[in-house]
Amino acid sequence: MSAxxxxxxxxxxxxxxxxxxxxxxxxxxxxxxxxLGPNGAGKSTLLRVLTGLQPLTGGEVELFGxxxxxxRATERARLVAVVPQExxxxxxxxxxxxxxxxxxxxxxxxxxxxxxxxQAIEQALAYTDTLELRDxxxxxxxxxxxxxxxxxxxxxxxxxxxxxxxxxxxxxxxxRLEVLQLLERLNxxxxxxxxxxxxxxxxxxxxFPQLALLNHGRITAVGAPAEVLREDVLEExxxxxxxxxxxxxGLLMILPTxxxxxxxxxxxxxxxxxxxGVEVLRRLCLAGWQVSCGALNQGDTDAQTAAALGxxxxxxxxxxxxxxxxxxxxSQLAQAADVIVVCEVLFGPGNVKNLDxxxxxxxxxxLNTRQVAARDFTSQREVPALLSALVERGATPWEQVGDLLIxxxxxx
Amino acid sequence: xxxxxxxxPVWPLLLAVPLVCAGALLAGxxxxxxxxxxxxxxxxxxxxxxxxTGLVVxxxxxxxxxxxxxxxxxxxxxxxxxxxxxxxxxxxxMAVFFGWNVLHLWAVPAAAFVTxxxxxxxxxxxxxxxGGASIYGLLLSGIIVSAVLSNxxxxxxxxxxxxxxxxxxxxxxxxxxxxxxxxLMTGGALVLGSLVILTVLGAQLNALTxxxxxxxxxxxxxxxxxAGCLALATLLAATSVALxxxxxxxxxIVPHAARxxxxxxxxxxxAVAAVIGGxxxxxxxxxxxxxxxxxxxxxxxxxALVGGPFFLALxxxxxxxxxxx
Numbered sequence: 001m002s003a004x005x006x007x008x009x010x011x012x013x014x015x016x017x018x019x020x021x022x023x024x025x026x027x028x029x030x031x032x033x034x035x036l037g038p039n040g041a042g043k044s045t046l047l048r049v050l051t052g053l054q055p056l057t058g059g060e061v062e063l064f065g066x067x068x069x070x071x072r073a074t075e076r077a078r079l080v081a082v083v084p085q086e087x088x089x090x091x092x093x094x095x096x097x098x099x100x101x102x103x104x105x106x107x108x109x110x111x112x113x114x115x116x117x118x119q120a121i122e123q124a125l126a127y128t129d130t131l132e133l134r135d136x137x138x139x140x141x142x143x144x145x146x147x148x149x150x151x152x153x154x155x156x157x158x159x160x161x162x163x164x165x166x167x168x169x170x171x172x173x174x175x176r177l178e179v180l181q182l183l184e185r186l187n188x189x190x191x192x193x194x195x196x197x198x199x200x201x202x203x204x205x206x207x208f209p210q211l212a213l214l215n216h217g218r219i220t221a222v223g224a225p226a227e228v229l230r231e232d233v234l235e236e237x238x239x240x241x242x243x244x245x246x247x248x249x250g251l252l253m254i255l256p257t258x259x260x261x262x263x264x265x266x267x268x269x270x271x272x273x274x275x276x277g278v279e280v281l282r283r284l285c286l287a288g289w290q291v292s293c294g295a296l297n298q299g300d301t302d303a304q305t306a307a308a309l310g311x312x313x314x315x316x317x318x319x320x321x322x323x324x325x326x327x328x329x330x331s332q333l334a335q336a337a338d339v340i341v342v343c344e345v346l347f348g349p350g351n352v353k354n355l356d357x358x359x360x361x362x363x364x365x366x367l368n369t370r371q372v373a374a375r376d377f378t379s380q381r382e383v384p385a386l387l388s389a390l391v392e393r394g395a396t397p398w399e400q401v402g403d404l405l406i407x408x409x410x411x412x
Numbered sequence: 413x414x415x416x417x418x419x420x421p422v423w424p425l426l427l428a429v430p431l432v433c434a435g436a437l438l439a440g441x442x443x444x445x446x447x448x449x450x451x452x453x454x455x456x457x458x459x460x461x462x463x464x465t466g467l468v469v470x471x472x473x474x475x476x477x478x479x480x481x482x483x484x485x486x487x488x489x490x491x492x493x494x495x496x497x498x499x500x501x502x503x504x505x506m507a508v509f510f511g512w513n514v515l516h517l518w519a520v521p522a523a524a525f526v527t528x529x530x531x532x533x534x535x536x537x538x539x540x541x542x543g544g545a546s547i548y549g550l551l552l553s554g555i556i557v558s559a560v561l562s563n564x565x566x567x568x569x570x571x572x573x574x575x576x577x578x579x580x581x582x583x584x585x586x587x588x589x590x591x592x593x594x595x596l597m598t599g600g601a602l603v604l605g606s607l608v609i610l611t612v613l614g615a616q617l618n619a620l621t622x623x624x625x626x627x628x629x630x631x632x633x634x635x636x637x638x639a640g641c642l643a644l645a646t647l648l649a650a651t652s653v654a655l656x657x658x659x660x661x662x663x664x665i666v667p668h669a670a671r672x673x674x675x676x677x678x679x680x681x682x683a684v685a686a687v688i689g690g691x692x693x694x695x696x697x698x699x700x701x702x703x704x705x706x707x708x709x710x711x712x713x714x715x716a717l718v719g720g721p722f723f724l725a726l727x728x729x730x731x732x733x734x735x736x737x
Binding site for chain 2: 051052053073074076077078080081082084087088089090091092093094097101102103104105106153154157
């Protein structure tokens with residue numbers, strides 16, 4: 001493999017403000033690389049450096065073995081094409097006319113190349129599925145169609161390297177996918193080297209085998225998605241809590257974790273299970289409550305959520321009825337809390353004793369009363385009576401999470 | 413959605429040139445003059461001179477308009493916006509005011525030409541202060557410089573003696589009869605040469621309408637192209653002003669008409685706009701000298717009266733896509 005791009009100790013910047021510091025990066029021909037990083041990290045500047053728009057203040061850039069500064073404008077345009085975020089023109093070009101602009105600069109002697117030009121334009125239209133758009137006005141296209149037309153224009157240059165500056169940031173999710181699949185196809189079928197800046201970590205992880213992370217004008221990580229998209233690496237760059245997960249299909253997912261804005265200093269104990277507490281737990285954490293929950297079986301959806309949110313939980317072994325030990329732990333948590341919330345959980349012989357924990361703690365109780373009978377799987381059908389008794393002793397009934405949060409405001 | 417685009421062929425325009433010229437030659441206060449008499453020949457020669465001047469000046473103004481609208485990516489750009497016309501007009505007025513016009517045949521056009529070029533240079537460097545000239549910088553400094561120059565022109569008009577004032581006024585309003593034969597030949601050659609160069613650069617002008625950075629990515633040497641094309645546009649506009657004074661609206665509306673005819677391809681536009689601009693001026697001049705014959709009205713008045721409503725109609729018809737044809 002030969003190198004498409006070599007940056008050696010590249011520095012660049014605007015007047016007195018350096019943006020890139022000592023960047024060294026090699027991109028092999030045929031690779032697909034995404035440049036990631038927070039706003040102002042220098043992603044776009046790095047792209048501008050590669051196209052000769054941004055003068056270097058230090059170091060050197062090689063494109064396909066040739067010093068960028070030695071390349072003439074026409075030679076550069078044959079090696080590198082660029083797709084910006086957005087291209088506007090006041091002129092009423094049709095798509096075919098716009099794509100033909102990829103051949104703006106003559107490539108040799110006059111007539112001989114006209115045929116080659118036409119062929120390049122036709123191929124570019126075909127590859128990007130814009131053949132049927134060819135007679136439409138560019139300005140009348142949708143965002144995704146526009147971006148495909150611009151990619152076609154870039155392809156008409158017949159470049160070996162395609163640079164894209166956040167080409168999907170103005171697009172909705174289906175058009176994003178469309179553009180990225182097109183890039184993938186161009187990379188596979190034509191061996192086109194693709195370098196794209198992106199803010200979308202998830203899409204970058206899915207479509208790009210190689211990632212480079214920039215922060216404060218330096219490259220802080222390079223490699224496969226699993227190497228770059230690590231919580232510690234990302235948190236340093238983005239200055240926020242991030243969770244990196246793999247979903248059911250093995251896809252990497254990067255999610256920002258919201259942090260509570262104003263801690264209330266109050267504690268709440270949540271009785272839940274089977275997924276009934278997921279939303280409640282998250283919303284309570286966000287609202288600034290100190291949350292505990294239990295007792296729950298290990299492996300329960302709510303137990304996983306509680307672990308992810310860092311919530312103190314009284315745990316029982318998987319698929320076992322709640323033991324006295326787990327209930328005692330739950331009692332402790334409940335007694336330490338200022339208020340107890342009972343979610344829309346199913347009750348059976350295994351977990352009904354959680355209601356005793358709630359009653360015995362002697363704290364205000366917020367009790368979900370939705371479809372109680374349908375949630376009762378105890379042998380004696382005792383749950384409706386137990387809940388009614390709690391309400392008679394002063395528990396506040398609630399049905400929707402929104403109502404619960406309002407009721408909690410009053411307790412505060 | 414309209415997917416069929418009207419892009420008309422060029423030949424009807426070319427066919428119209430001899431027809432319009434013949435019509436202009438025949439129309440006049442004296443009707444068809446007698447070719448046999450010396451007086452008749454003189455009248456015909458005079459009309460022919462005005463027709464040729466009209467073709468050259470119309471082509472120059474329209475060509476300049478095409479280039480400036482493309483480079484500035486603005487539908488209202490024309491030689492006036494960058495101050496070229498007002499600069500050239502000021503130069504001409506100064507030449508008349510100081511009496512240089514009596515000293516030498518070329519004094520007025522030369523003064524117009526030099527001040528036109530100087531004005532653009534000043535505008536360009538004001539805009540380029542600290543880096544390359546941005547489009548907005550050019551528009552802004554052009555409009556300001558243009559306003560200052562127009563008022564200087566008014567100052568000269570107000571200070572000029574009666575007979576000088578009359579001749580300056582003719583300059584400001586435009587007149588196809590001002591230029592001498594050798595001037596017309598030189599001007600014609602300059603306009604033709606500039607239009608040929610612009611046609612060769614047409615594809616790169618197309619790229620520049622996508623903005624400077626995108627044009628750079630397409631392989632255009634943008635700094636060189638912008639400076640070179642601005643210089644050519646100035647040459648076209650200043651030559652026109654030097655030949656016929658300040659004739660408004662041609663540089664503004666003819667490029668729109670040309671794009672409506674053949675689309676926004678700048679490999680064809682300079683030539684097409686030049687033909688339409690020439691025809692337009694010949695027709696306007698014929699109207700100017702016949703409509704209240706034997707009195708003659710200034711051609712600038714006719715271009716404004718015809719051009720204004722035409723421009724409005726064009727805008728309203730094309731409104732759906734913004735100013736886009």
